[in-house]
Amino acid sequence: MPTRLLLAFALLLASLGVRAAAISYVDEVQPILTQKCVACHTCYDAPCQLNLGSGEGALRGASKQLVYDGTRTEAQATTRLYYDAHGEAAWRRRDFHSVLDAQGGQAALIARMLELGRSNPLPANAKLPEDLDIAITRSNTCPLPGEFAEYASKNPHGGMPFAVTGLTDGEYATLTQWLQQGAPVQEQALTPTAAELSQVEAWERFLNAPGARENLVSRWIYEHLFLAHLYIEGGDQRHFFQMVRSRTPSGQPIDPIATRRPNDDPGTTFYYRLWPIQGVIVHKTHITYPIGSKQLERVRQLFFASDWTVDAVPGYGAQRRANPFETFAAIPAQARYQFMLDNAEYFVRTFIRGPVCRGQIATDVIRDNFWALFQDPAHDLYITNAEYREQATPLLAMPGQFDDIGDLLGLWRNYRDKRNEYEDLRRDTYAAAPLPGWSTIWTGNDNALLSIFRQHDSASVRKGLLGEIPQTIWLLDYPLLERTYYQLVVNFDVFGNVSHQAQTRLYFDLIRNGAEVNFLRLLPAESRQAYLDDWYQDSGKLKMWLDYTHVDHRTPSALYLPGPDAKRSFAGQLLSRYASLDARPDPINRCSNGRCYREGLKAEQRDVEQRLSRLASRPAAGLKVIEQMPEATMVRVEFADGSREVYSLLRNRAHSNVAFMLGEELRYQPGLDTLTLYPEVLSSYPNFLFNLKASEVEDFVGQMQQVSDAKGFEAITQHWGIRRSHPQFWFYFHDLDARIRETQPIEAGVLDMNRYENL
Known part of the structure; x- marks a missing residue:
């Protein structure tokens, strides 16, 4: 039966009071939210702090309070999901309002947002209206249920999914039926495998071993891995853990201690625990770190092979936070540094990519x-x-x-x-x-x-x-x-x-x-x-x-x-x-022998990379199209055999210097900007996507080389661009996730579209 008829039939049954089959949140609702909502609604920059990557986030709801506020004069209370409050009632006390409850005879807020989006569809693959602000710096109204009517009248294109191709008829029918059934939510708990549990137990024994030396080392390791998505080498590639301080010991349910920083005083007896990560994995917060028997033995060898002593474990406080070199001075500096070098990519990712979003x-x-x-x-x-x-x-x-x-x-x-x-x-x-x-x-x-x-x-x-x-x-x-x-x-x-x-x-x-x-x-x-x-x-x-x-x-x-x-x-x-x-190795951007492609490729792939390389590592003064481009463009190339490759085309902005906090745009040197092209998804935040057949690459590159102004670039986006309003936007957008999953499965996660531009 066509989905439109399914929707009409579902609504008819509802009007007649006929009970439809119960909709499963885990099996039917969360997959829709993951496909159409999570790309915007996770992390601290989720509009209105509405996090739809888990049942806990959906129940928490939305808030008018901004996390990113560069002008606030006082630190604000933390609102970290799973940490700072537990359960719907606790979040209501923190001024989060429900988006799932029907109130005052009105449908749930999320239902009205979805209906508003459905009633104002976007023209297929057309640019969005110029007055529709999609910047991440836009002011989010975050209406309460009683404020929705005014919001809708002022923001006719403010429905959900926001400024992008919406739900299919079947998805809309499923969510509508679920909301009519009271929007029941269940959390899908991660169940570790037996092999994973064995490693979790081994690491928890190590981290909670008695002794002053052991205590100090475990504290240092926790402060260096608290952010990691830990995975067991050889375990399920979808399973990740987070190191937390818990009031409860191994073998009991984890009761996390929510301090503002990981090096703040926990205030009570605690135990280091490995907590299964719940909810959808999103790429921007997914900073992975391997653990297992081999890594545990390496840690023992690094920290305990030499004979060093500590008289007393340092306390906590501002001075201890300010100078970890003093706090952990008893631990051999060689061990600390080598631990970080062993997985240097992880540590650089934590402060370069980071989860602050x-x-x-x-x-x-x-x-x-x-x-x-x-x-x-x-x-x-x-x-x-x-x-x-x-x-x-x-x-x-x-x-x-x-x-x-x-x-x-x-x-x-x-x-x-x-x-x-x-x-x-x-x-x-x-x-x-x-x-x-x-x-x-x-x-x-x-x-x-x-x-x-x-x-x-x-x-x-x-x-x-x-x-x-x-x-x-x-x-x-x-x-x-x-x-x-x-x-x-x-x-x-x-x-x-x-x-x-x-x-x-x-x-x-x-x-x-x-x-x-x-x-x-x-x-x-x-x-x-x-x-x-x-x-x-x-x-x-x-x-x-x-x-x-x-x-x-x-x-x-x-x-x-x-x-x-x-x-x-x-x-x-x-x-x-x-x-x-x-x-x-990167022969595309550093082509020295005329062969500007990777080794081991088929002829068609070699030709594509050879042609695309003409866009790489050239200053904008000689390649004017760079001035029109966003900073992270994806180029998806389809080959004759049905395969495809995804290339990142990154704009590297040149600066006279990067030494000041304000006025960055005053230090741009646009004529020196260049492009880096590489066959991977090199950003958690794609700004735009071109899709083309391998046979079209020569024409695509040729037109890019000829662009001299915005009008010329718009012709290219009209021909090959996947705009936010493209009927198959979500297929192409999530194919980027799929490509990461195929090539680097441990690193895969849903990408963020908050920075996807209106080109």
């Missing part, structure tokens, strides 16, 4: 594309030189523990001066050490070479050296890596006030500068000033004078880097020397 407070301090390397522990003086470590540790404290707005400038100056005193100490100590060479760079596994791509207020991290040779490269030692992690992850409070967020941003600027300067030590001394001048152009020179300390322009490097461009020479040797560690 709107990260411009951090991302506007980094370039749009750069590479990250790590200093080998054997060449890290904080690890090897106890006297230096003792001098440096007090200077490594970080701001953000106090959020007095009136004292923001004083707090900032205090921590800036400490940091610069540390940099002076570091510069002088390293000047007396053996000269840096290739052995300075850690090469322990394929986490050693990372690429970072920023898209305005989000960013992504991948193993391997992707894209053109970047303008900047970071070399992170242990103090840099640990401070970045604590400043942007452990100590960062998304619910904090403007002072806390400003201190976080300002200090991260110093960390970035430290990583850049550390890399400069590898280049010839006489070349360093020119690179600094390039990285800190215009107003950046003022920032260098105001806030940064002096750079070592005298101590030589042990590397031989011939030619006029030492950085390019370094990059070339890096790619050659460490080719076996490069997880993602």
